[in-house]
Amino acid sequence: DTGVSQDPRHKITKRGQNVTFRCDPISEHNRLYWYRQTLGQGPEFLTYFQNEAQLEKSRLLSDRFSAERPKGSFSTLEIQRTEQGDSAMYLCASSLALAGETQYFGPGTRLLVL
Amino acid sequence: QKEVEQNSGPLSVPEGAIASLNCTYSDRGSQSFFWYRQYSGKSPELIMSIYSNGDKEDGRFTAQLNKASQYVSLLIRDSQPSDSATYLCAVNRPAGSTLTFGKGTMLLVSP
Numbered sequence: 455d456t457g458v459s460q461d462p463r464h465k466i467t468k469r470g471q472n473v474t475f476r477c478d479p480i481s482e483h484n485r486l487y488w489y490r491q492t493l494g495q496g497p498e499f500l501t502y503f504q505n506e507a508q509l510e511k512s513r514l515l516s517d518r519f520s521a522e523r524p525k526g527s528f529s530t531l532e533i534q535r536t537e538q539g540d541s542a543m544y545l546c547a548s549s550l551a552l553a554g555e556t557q558y559f560g561p562g563t564r565l566l567v568l
Numbered sequence: 569q570k571e572v573e574q575n576s577g578p579l580s581v582p583e584g585a586i587a588s589l590n591c592t593y594s595d596r597g598s599q600s601f602f603w604y605r606q607y608s609g610k611s612p613e614l615i616m617s618i619y620s621n622g623d624k625e626d627g628r629f630t631a632q633l634n635k636a637s638q639y640v641s642l643l644i645r646d647s648q649p650s651d652s653a654t655y656l657c658a659v660n661r662p663a664g665s666t667l668t669f670g671k672g673t674m675l676l677v678s679p
Contacts (some may be wrong), residue, residue, distance in 0.1 A: 461639075487666065496572075496656050496669030497612065510666065545611055549665075556602070556666060559611040 456480070457464045457558035459567050466566045467536055474532045475563045479548030486529050487557060488521055489545040490514065497545055503529060504551055571595060572659050574670035582678055587644040589673050591657030594638065600660035601633055603642045606672065607653045614654070616642065647677045 457480040467473050481487045486502050500519070501511045505526035515521075518536075519565035523529040533540055543564050547557040573592050581587045589603075598620055604612035616631040618624045620639065623632045630643040640659075642650055654672040661668055 485665065486617075494576075494671065495656075496671050497667075499666045499668070521606055543611075551665070555600075555665060556614060556617055558614065562611045 456558040456560065458505065458546060458548050458558055460544075460560040460563050462563060462568075463561060464564050466568065468568050469536055469538060471536055472532065472534045473536060473565065474530055475544055475546075475565075476550075477546030478528045478532050479546070480558060482549055483548035483558075485524070485549045485551050485555070486523055487547040487549070488529070488531050490561075491542075491543045491545055498568060499541045500531075506558060533565075538564075541567045542567055570669045570674055572657055572670040574655075574657050574673045576671055577674040578676045579673055580676045580678065581631055581647050582657075583649060585677075586652065587647045587677070588623055589642040589644070589655050589657075589675065591640045591642075592624075592638055592656075593640070593659045593660065595659070598633075598638075598659045598661065601631070601640045602658040602660075602667065603631060603640075604656040605651075605653045605656060607660065612656055623633075644675075645652050647675075647678050649679050651675060652677045654658060 459478045487502040490502040491497040503523040543562045546560045548557040549557045603615040618631040628645045632641045656672045657670040658667040
């Protein structure tokens with residue numbers, strides 16, 4: 455257990471529904487990252503926050519995806535109008551903003567869109 | 569050209585042998601390099617980080633970095649069946665702090 459928690463751990467939804475995932479980082483970590491991983495691939499970066507500021511978003515993050523970190527602590531990732539191609543493991547990681555910083559991953563949320 | 573490349577495997581080794589996992593990266597400005605282990609259905613778990621050319625040892629694990637050749641490797645000595653997993657190489661992009669991952673190499677250690 456790295457100290458990063460994610461909720462829910464599993465989510466099954468129907469195409470077109472909205473889903474929201476939550477990540478609680480390690481308490482002293484000021485950076486929080488979202489990645490997506492599909493079968494046979496490595497994690498792919500989606501977006502990251504330093505404190506409450508969203509500093510970077512990947513081209514993978516379509517306008518159906520939105521992420522927030524309102525008070526610089528936990529973060530939420532929402533997917534609107536889900537598509538079957540959104541089925542994946544959504545991973546959250548956190549780190550301290552230092553040179554050579556190490557990212558620690560949570561257990562992930564596995565999403566299945568039917 | 570893919571940014572981080574790994575042989576997908578599987579790499580099969582007998583118990584007690586040395587497993588050698590390799591990774592190449594394309595961006596010469598990359599500064600930080602990481603190896604994560606991922607068991608099936610689980611999230612990545614940090615094994616090693618390395619920042620300077622040369623070797624870094626931690627228990628049965630040794631990470632090797634050669635920036636001139638843009639090459640990172642992970643050696644696992646005295647491999648155990650519990651080491652059977654996918655090993656992900658990750659590189660910190662020089663322009664930011666996010667990680668770029670390879671697809672991972674599956675390691676199978678047979679008893």
